[in-house]
Amino acid sequence: MTGPELRAQSFEIAWRYLNQSGLLTGEPKDSARFILNRIDRMMLRGERRRLLLSNAAIDAYRLRPLLVTLDA
Numbered sequence: 116m117t118g119p120e121l122r123a124q125s126f127e128i129a130w131r132y133l134n135q136s137g138l139l140t141g142e143p144k145d146s147a148r149f150i151l152n153r154i155d156r157m158m159l160r161g162e163r164r165r166l167l168l169s170n171a172a173i174d175a176y177r178l179r180p181l182l183v184t185l186d187a
Contacts, residue, residue, distance in 0.1 A: 116165075118158065121158070121165060121168070122154055122155070124165055124169075125154050125165050125168035125169040126147075126150055126151055126154060128169035129169040129170075129172040129173050129176070130147070130150060132169070133146075133173060133176060133177075138176070149175075149179065150172045150175075153171060154168050154169075154171075154172050
């Protein structure tokens, strides 16, 4: 499997899980960027296990700090 295929499959697994579980919040582009960033960083370190990449992205997304905007 090529790098782009691995990246796409890992992203699809993470996105589908987060979407179906109702955990995706905010702008879809921002969420996608966050998930892909996590996958890319792990791939740059040599990780090639698809489920590990997707699960790490899911965990990172679930634990990410959320920006809260308060009306003044």
